[in-house]
Amino acid sequence: MPDLTIRNLTATALELKLVERFDGKATSGGEHKVKGKISGVFKGSSVAQHVCIKGESRDSRELSLPLGRFETHATDVQAPEPGREVVRLTFEFDGHRYQVDVPGESRRSLVMKKLDDGPHEYTVVYVTNGSCVSIYSSTHLSSWMKELRDEWPLTALSIPGTHNSPTSHVALPSVRCQAVGIREQLDNGVRFFDVRVQVNSDDRKSDLILVHSAFPISLTGTKYFHDLLEDVYSFLDANPSETLIMSIKREGTGKGTDQQLSKHLHQRYAAPDNAKWWTEPRIPRLGEARGRVVLFRRHFNDASLDAEHDGRGYGLDCADWPDNCEDATTGGPGIARVQDFYEMDVSHNIVKKIELARAHLERAAERVCPVDPAPGDENKPFFVNFLSASNFFNANCWPEKIAAKLNPATIEYMALPPRRGRQGPQ
Incomplete structure (x- = not known):
């Protein structure tokens, strides 16, 4: 077996202190493979085989391998034999110890176990194909923007997002795209949301309905845009350091137009909660957008909104998607x-x-x-x-x-x- 490569993709320096080796047994899930002929780094499996530990460790080795911030290091630690071994790695940060088994027992991401009251949270991805252990910070995912500088433009950031974001409900399998709802996505660090709404022609008297193409996103009852916004506003109130980008597109079977959608968004949602929205037609810096929803519109505006923001328009215009x-x-x-x-x-x-x-x-x-x-x-x-x-x-x-x-x-x-x-x- 090749030796492990360890990538510390965090802003905290770590040190590998202990390596233990166990016999293991593959769990029933087996190895998840990407099918088809995939070139380059995609050949072979993308997720390590799930293995559970059998008995006590048969080998233990203390060492001192510093892993600087955002550094990658080759090691002399032999990778576990797929399906038959588990390697337990113990890391240290500022006197606190964290432990992870590679590979793990489930398909979920590997979460480092705290051995004391350490201040950080770490998530690990183990790629069998490259004998690579990559460490990511998962500390304070609900407020990760807090550590970033106000003057940085949003386009300078790597922003996690979801497609058809509200579609986590019981629905047609061709409609459902997400496993968890908006609030849990926010708490997990997601900051770009793709939202599709249906507009009726008399938009002054009806709420926007959440849809995916022509279909409702739930078979157990209509879901509305205003409920989604309640989750968003509640999150921003609890985490004022954060911002989120909301892409809004008109879909569904309603007979309303893009122009009616734009007026409805402005009059019913954004204007009454002006402090919660960024609607200027320019990309903001993080400090300007904290605590706000940045409108990223995939619909055309009504002409009445052309005069907004001193005649510059309304929202980030991506209508020609x-x-x-x-x-x-x-x-x-x-x-x-x-x-x-x-x-x-x-x-x-x-x-x-x-x-x-x-x-x-x-x-x-x-x-x-x-x-x-x-x-x-x-x-x-x-x-x-x-x-x-x-x-x-x-x-x-x-x-x-x-x-x-x-x-x-x-x-x-x-x-x-x-x-x-x-x-x-x-």
């Missing part, structure tokens, strides 16, 4: 650069989608934001990288089936060290 695109820009001078290839017609398109997502990560990683950005430097554009796709007429290409392949492949790519010629996310 490119359909089913591999790499395209949207939004006037280029507010966003988008990968949104979603039409799955044959299985090989899943492999294509993986490659497109990887390429877009690399394009985003080429951008560098100065630590002290100059006034007016917005570091545009946003790089929007959807991992989602679907085909209503093919059950093998419904959102959950796509996610089962796309998510592990993307996690593997981001966890492994960059290779020569590959920029990679840092």
Whole structure:
């Protein structure tokens, strides 16, 4: 077996202090593989086989291996034999110890166990394919923006987001895209939300209905935009250091227009809660957007909103969103650069989608934001990288089936060290 590589992808220095080796037994879940011919880093499995420990450790070794912030180190620790071994790693930070078993017993991310009252939380991804242990900070996910500087533009940040964000309810399998609701996503660190609403022609008397394409997002009762906003406002009240970007698009079977949607958003939601919204047609810096919802509109405005903000308009204008695109820009001078290839017609398109997502990560990683950005430097554009796709007429290409392949492949790519010629996310 090759030796382990350990990546400390956190802002805290760690030290590997103890390595223990156990016999193991593969659990019933087996190894999750990405099917199909996938080139480069995507060959082989993306998620380590699930293994449970059998008995006491048969080998224990103390050592001192410093792992600086955002550093990658090769070790002389042999990787566990797949399906038959577990390696327990004990790390130390400022006198506090944390422990993790690789591989783990379940398909969930590996969470480091605190051996005392340590101040940090760490999550680990173990990639069998590269014998790589990658460590991420999961401390204070509900307020992770608190540590970032006010003057940084939002486009300089790596912002986790979800596709068709409110679709976590009991629904058609081709409609449901998320496993948890909006508040839990917020608490888990998600800050970009993709919301689709249905507009009726008499929008003054009806609320916006949450939909996915022509379908309701719940089979147990209509879900409304105002309930989603209650969760959002409650979160922002509890975490004023945070901001979130909300992409709003008109879908569904309602006969309302984009223009009616824009007036409804303005009059019923944003204007009465003006302090909760950022609606200027420019990308804000984090300090300007804290405690607010940044309107990222995928609909056209009514002409009455052209006079807003001293005649500059209303909201970040991405109404000309490119359909089913591999790499395209949207939004006037280029507010966003988008990968949104979603039409799955044959299985090989899943492999294509993986490659497109990887390429877009690399394009985003080429951008560098100065630590002290100059006034007016917005570091545009946003790089929007959807991992989602679907085909209503093919059950093998419904959102959950796509996610089962796309998510592990993307996690593997981001966890492994960059290779020569590959920029990679840092």
